[in-house]
Amino acid sequence: MIFKALAHPRRRAMLDRLKDQPQTTGMLCAAFADMDRCTVTQHLKVLEDADLILVRRAGRERWNSLDALPI
Numbered sequence: 001m002i003f004k005a006l007a008h009p010r011r012r013a014m015l016d017r018l019k020d021q022p023q024t025t026g027m028l029c030a031a032f033a034d035m036d037r038c039t040v041t042q043h044l045k046v047l048e049d050a051d052l053i054l055v056r057r058a059g060r061e062r063w064n065s066l067d068a069l070p071i
Contacts, residue, residue: 005050010035011043015066018053022065 005011010032017023017031029040044064047053056063 001050002052005046005052008043008046011047014040014043014047015052018064018066022056022063025062025064028064 006015014028014032017028023031025037025041025044028044029035029037032040035043044053044055047064048055051069052067054065054067056065
């Protein structure tokens with residue numbers, strides 16, 4: 001599952017952005033403006049299912065952070 005998640009270059013780019021600090025889904029959508037919010041969310045779901053990111057909800061925001069332990 002981890003290798004499938006890492007196979008897509010966009011998901012690897014998202015992990016690179018999360019390497020330095022947690023970001024909201026909105027921040028990632030702004031960083032990848034060529035993709036719509038639904039596509040970004042689908043990529044994040046694949047990363048979450050592979051246990052590569054941790055998701056924390058704070059009010060209306062969804063904070064995503066890298067979980068480097070599986071790697």
